[in-house]
Amino acid sequence: MPTPPAPVDLEARLGAILADHATFEGPLLPILHAVQAEWGYVPQEALPIIAEGLNISRAEVHGVVSFYHDFREEPAGRHMVKICRAEACQARGGHGVEAAAKARLGVDWHGTTADGGVTLEPVYCLGLCATGPAAMIDGRVVARVDEKRLETLLTEVGA
Amino acid sequence: MSKLKIYVPRDAAALAVDAEKVAEAVFAEAKIREIEVELIRNGSRGMLWLEPMVEVEKDGVRHAFGPVTPHDVEALFDADWGKHALALGPTEEIDWMKRQTRLTFARVGVIDPLSLDAYEAHGGLKGLRRALGMTGTEMIDEMKESGLRGRGGAGFPTGIKWDTVRLAPASQKYIVANADEGDSGTFADRMLMEGDPFSLIEGMAIAGICVGATKGYIYLRSEYPEAIHTMNEAIRIARARGVLGASVLGSDFAYDMEVRVGAGAYVCGEETSLLNSLEGKRGVVRAKPPLPAIEGFLGKPTVVNNIISLGTVPVIFEKGAAHYRDFGLGRSRGTIPIQIAGNVKFGGLFETAFGTSLGALVDEIGGGTATGRPVKAVQVGGPLGAYFPRSKFDTPFGYEEFDGQGGLIGHAGVVVFDDTADMLGMARFAMEFCAVESCGKCTPCRIGAVRGVETVDRIARGDASAIPLLTDLCDTMKDGSLCALGGFTPYPVMSALTHFPDDFHANAKEAAE
Numbered sequence: 001m002p003t004p005p006a007p008v009d010l011e012a013r014l015g016a017i018l019a020d021h022a023t024f025e026g027p028l029l030p031i032l033h034a035v036q037a038e039w040g041y042v043p044q045e046a047l048p049i050i051a052e053g054l055n056i057s058r059a060e061v062h063g064v065v066s067f068y069h070d071f072r073e074e075p076a077g078r079h080m081v082k083i084c085r086a087e088a089c090q091a092r093g094g095h096g097v098e099a100a101a102k103a104r105l106g107v108d109w110h111g112t113t114a115d116g117g118v119t120l121e122p123v124y125c126l127g128l129c130a131t132g133p134a135a136m137i138d139g140r141v142v143a144r145v146d147e148k149r150l151e152t153l154l155t156e157v158g159a
Numbered sequence: 160m161s162k163l164k165i166y167v168p169r170d171a172a173a174l175a176v177d178a179e180k181v182a183e184a185v186f187a188e189a190k191i192r193e194i195e196v197e198l199i200r201n202g203s204r205g206m207l208w209l210e211p212m213v214e215v216e217k218d219g220v221r222h223a224f225g226p227v228t229p230h231d232v233e234a235l236f237d238a239d240w241g242k243h244a245l246a247l248g249p250t251e252e253i254d255w256m257k258r259q260t261r262l263t264f265a266r267v268g269v270i271d272p273l274s275l276d277a278y279e280a281h282g283g284l285k286g287l288r289r290a291l292g293m294t295g296t297e298m299i300d301e302m303k304e305s306g307l308r309g310r311g312g313a314g315f316p317t318g319i320k321w322d323t324v325r326l327a328p329a330s331q332k333y334i335v336a337n338a339d340e341g342d343s344g345t346f347a348d349r350m351l352m353e354g355d356p357f358s359l360i361e362g363m364a365i366a367g368i369c370v371g372a373t374k375g376y377i378y379l380r381s382e383y384p385e386a387i388h389t390m391n392e393a394i395r396i397a398r399a400r401g402v403l404g405a406s407v408l409g410s411d412f413a414y415d416m417e418v419r420v421g422a423g424a425y426v427c428g429e430e431t432s433l434l435n436s437l438e439g440k441r442g443v444v445r446a447k448p449p450l451p452a453i454e455g456f457l458g459k460p461t462v463v464n465n466i467i468s469l470g471t472v473p474v475i476f477e478k479g480a481a482h483y484r485d486f487g488l489g490r491s492r493g494t495i496p497i498q499i500a501g502n503v504k505f506g507g508l509f510e511t512a513f514g515t516s517l518g519a520l521v522d523e524i525g526g527g528t529a530t531g532r533p534v535k536a537v538q539v540g541g542p543l544g545a546y547f548p549r550s551k552f553d554t555p556f557g558y559e560e561f562d563g564q565g566g567l568i569g570h571a572g573v574v575v576f577d578d579t580a581d582m583l584g585m586a587r588f589a590m591e592f593c594a595v596e597s598c599g600k601c602t603p604c605r606i607g608a609v610r611g612v613e614t615v616d617r618i619a620r621g622d623a624s625a626i627p628l629l630t631d632l633c634d635t636m637k638d639g640s641l642c643a644l645g646g647f648t649p650y651p652v653m654s655a656l657t658h659f660p661d662d663f664h665a666n667a668k669e670a671a672e
Contacts, residue, residue, distance in 0.1 A: 025457060026419075028439030033381075033420055054439075067441040067598075068422035070381055086343030086592075087538055087585065088574045091501035092529070124425055124542075124592065126382050127346035128172050129574065130207040130499065130506025139384055143175035 010045055013038060018053040028054060028064055032071055041072035077112040077119035079157040081105075082136040083145075085122045088129035093146070097133045098122075100147045104154055118159045162197040163189070163240075164216035168268065170203035170353050171385040172346070177229065178211035184232035185213070192236060202354020204268035205508030206255055214250055215240040223247040255505060258524065260486060262478075262494050263471045264347075264510045267354035273392055275400055278357040284402070286476030290365045291410045295325055298369040302472075304480035306492025311337055311428075311465035312540060312569035312643075314491075314558040317472075320462060323452035325370040327460035334366045334375035335437065335456060335463045339421050339428040341380060342541025344572030347496040348466035350508055352379070352386040355470070356393035357402075360416065362472035364407055366462055367414040375416035376456070377466075378433050381423055390418050425542075425596040429642045430463040432598055443598045444642045465570070467496060488514035491557035499525045501538075501574035518552030521575055532577035536585075536659065540569025542592050543647035545654035546582065565654065567647070582659035587615040589651040593644060604645025607636040611652065618663055626663060629656065 005013075017034045021027040031050060035042050042065050051058040065071045083101055084094060105113050105120055112119040128134035131143040137153055145153070167173075167182040182198060189196040204223075206212060212225030217240070224235060224245045235243055247253055261267075270277035278284070290298055302318030309315045324332055336359060340348040352359060363375045379387050394416060397403045405413045424442045426432045431445035434456050455461025471493070475483045483493045491513035497520060499506050504526035521527070521537055528534055536546040545566035547554070554564050561568045576585075590611030597604045611632055617625035633649035640646040656663055 026438040029419065029422060029436065033422070060440075063441050064439065067443075068424050070421075070423035087542060087588070088344040088501040088572075090585075090588070091574055091576045091580065123382060123423075124596070125341055125343045125345075126171075126175075127340060127349040128175050129344045129346055129501065129572065130503065131172055131176060131210065132501075134175065136382070141171050141175040141384070143172065 005039055005043060005045070007045065010043065011049065014046055014049050018050070028056075028061070029068075032065060036071060039075075041075045044073070077116050079118045079138055079159070080121065080136075081118055081154070081157070082121045082123040084124070084126050084128075084132060084134045086125040086129075088125075089132035089134055092132040094133040096147060097135070097145055097150055100150055101154070104151070105159055113159060118154070118157055162195045164197045164199060166199045166201045166214040166216075166221065168203045168211060169200040169272070169385070169389075170210075170268075170350060171383070172207050172350075173203055173210040173212070174385060176210050176226070180229040181211045181213065181227050181232065184229040188232050188236050194236075199271050201270060202267045202272050203350060203508075204250060204256065205264065205350065206253070206505070207507040208505050209247070212247075221250045223250040223253065255507075255509070255524070259510050260494050260512055261510045262474045262483065262486075263358075263467060264351065264355070264496055264508065265474065266358065267350055267508075270355070272354050272356055272389055273396060275357060275396055275402070278355070282477055283357055283473065284361060284408070286473035287361050287365055287402075287408060290368060290476050291408060291412065295369055295371070298365070299325065301476065301480045302369075305475045305483045306480075306487065306490075307468060307471060307475065307483070308491070308558065309465055310467035310471070310495070310570065312567060314568075317464060317468050320452055320464070321366060321370050323450065324372070324460045324462050327453055329460045331374070331457075331459050332370055332372035333456045333459055333461040334363050334370070334372045334416070334469075335434070335461055336363055336375065336377040336466055336469050337428065337430060337433055337463055338377050338379040338383070338386070338466050339433060340383075340466070340570065341425040341428045342543075342570050342572055344500040344538065344574035345498050345541060345570045346500075347498055347508060347571065349383050349386050351466055351470045352383070353389050356390050357397065358470045358473050359390070359466060360393060360397050360402065362469035363416055364403065364414045365472050365476060366464070366469060368407065368412045370460075370462055372462065373413045373415070375414065376437060377416065377418045378421060378427070378437055379418050380421040387418060387420060394418065424598075425592075426598045426642070426644055429644065432642070433463065434461065441598070443600050446641065467570075486512035488512070488555055488557045488560070490559055495556065495568070495571050497556065498570075498572045499575070500572060502528045502530055502577050503575040504529050513557045514555050516552065517547060517554050517556065517573070518549075520556070520573055521552065525573075525575060528575060528577040530577050530579075532579065534575055535578040535580050536576045536582060536655075538574040538576070538585075538651060539572070540567045540650075541572050542589060543567075543643055543650055544569050544572075545650040546585065546658060547654070548658040550658075566650065582655040582662040583615065583619055586652045586655040586663075587612060587619070589648055589655075590615060593648040597644060601639070601641040601645060603636045603639035604641070604648075607632055607640075607645060608648065611636075611648070615652075623664065626656070
């Protein structure tokens with residue numbers, strides 16, 4: 001498991017992120033995206049620093065982090081596999097792909113494989129509804145995913 | 160000899176089926192053969208079953224080939240991009256293209272989305288130049304006359320919304336483009352942003368100049384990485400070329416804009432929740448009034464419009480309100496980019512005047528199911544839209560027409576299901592989705608959706624007495640919810656129950672036996 005960032009690094013880097021967003025109207029979401037891009041999740045240690053920087057309470061920052069599906073409160077696996085669960089993909093055989101992914105990885109939704117290699121998340125629509133089932137692997141979209149293509153994709157990420 | 164022009168789409172739907180590898184193969188093969196190629200990365204033409212669809216220009220006419228795999232490229236060069244099993248003929252002559260009226264999507268798939276010169280050569284910026292010579296009142300009249308209504312689904316007249324913001328006194332006003340296209344079965348916003356981003360920029364600039372807003376935001380969902388990239392690039396180019404900035408096209412008007420990325424919350428497609436999110440808060444729905452047009456982003460008057468609404472503004476100003484208004488049916492004026500998706504043979508984006516029947520869209524244009532099995536149900540308008548059975552296929556595509564049939568057109572997504580679909584399962588999913596995505600502010604949605612899942616599960620176990628309970632729960636959610644998430648979840652649930660009762664009673668019968 002990745003270790004939490006060292007306090008000095010965190011403060012320095014976070015200070016730079018806050019400075020980058022100093023002129024933003026409504027800066028919290030862009031800041032949280034930047035934090036997650038840096039560490040792969042939003043470390044608890046970052047919340048009081050962000051709160052102080054924006055002059056809001058730590059509870060407010062926590063409330064925002066916990067509201068949105070994208071923000072993680074703990075590190076994910078080395079690779080992120082998101083599979084679309086929405087209706088259009090279901091109509092094209094999405095259930096089979098979901099079941100195959102869970103069986104192959106041995107995890108349920110939001111789970112991470114024992115070796116920390118892959119995290120499986122549901123996603124509700126990638127806008128690829130005529131070419132589903134669709135998935136997103138480490139930010140890259142893939143479509144026409146059947147069980148065979150899923151196997152290839154999972155092998156590519158070392159699962 | 161002039162270069163051979165080859166188009167390989169960069170739309171996410173093409174990239175997701177290996178268009179990048181096709182582009183690399185084209186490049187490599189051309190190099191081996193010492194053929195000079197101009198490789199253009201266009202948006203998608205919208206015939207998504209043919210993606211990756213490669214086009215080659217010959218004697219000024221574009222010929223289509225698809226779906227092309229990287230392995231096909233060598234043979235296509237061997238055939239000199241002529242006679243080949245994947246050849247589809249001139250793109251514009253394909254029946255699916257010929258049947259459309261492309262106004263909003265006129266340039267999508269045609270031009271390089273990041274070439275401002277190509278944009279201008281295809282009519283771009285004409286609308287903005289015309290708008291710069293008009294007064295605010297004249298611009299509002301133009302919008303009202305066009306009959307354009309909110310394409311996000313609510314169908315509110317865009318001109319009236321703009322006028323409310325225009326007349327609201329304030330030191331700062333905003334234009335917010337809602338690109339939180341979370342409805343399953345919809346991808347028109349994504350295709351427009353990836354295929355013709357300048358049209359959205361132009362539409363937002365016209366809106367800004369009309370209402371007196373100098374700043375705009377596109378709230379773009381994080382599930383659309385390609386659209387985020389393309390929009391950011393297009394804004395950078397537009398700023399460098401003086402379309403955006405302190406002096407829009409050299410005029411006295413200032414307007415600038417930026418992209419803000421969402422964070423995976425479906426409810427943020429609701430405009431007040433979106434505004435909270437944009438302000439950096441939890442995406443919780445606000446009670447209305449006050450309307451966002453009076454108190455929107457940071458409490459200032461704000462136009463919140465859908466991407467398709469704003470992307471249609473340039474063509475209205477370019478060709479005139481009457482040109483746009485003359486298409487359509489009843490109070491649904493102009494064209495609508497319909498997204499045909501799910502289990503369908505020919506899926507994609509089909510822009511046409513309002514009025515086409517649902518049946519024609521599914522059977523004729525969509526070609527029936529991809530699996531070849533009979534169509535069982537069609538969900539129109541995303542996860543909050545009703546399931547239509549074949550008996551309602553004569554419903555013409557229009558706001559009032561769908562409302563009259565207990566449905567909604569929403570963002571014009573049409574998702575086709577074959578006869579293997581389990582409608583009780585789909586009703587359960589609608590409730591589950593509402594429970595996952597509820598912002599939690601109002602009780603009918605927050606609690607009702609959870610109870611809804613449990614109630615559907617009771618029915619699935621054969622407890623028919625739970626059916627009236629589900630109906631009652633749906634009434635409560637419909638009447639008592641603050642926004643469309645809780646308020647419209649009953650549409651898919653009740654339509655599934657009403658039109659496909661066998662799927663709900665099957666287990667009850669088994670239990671009784």
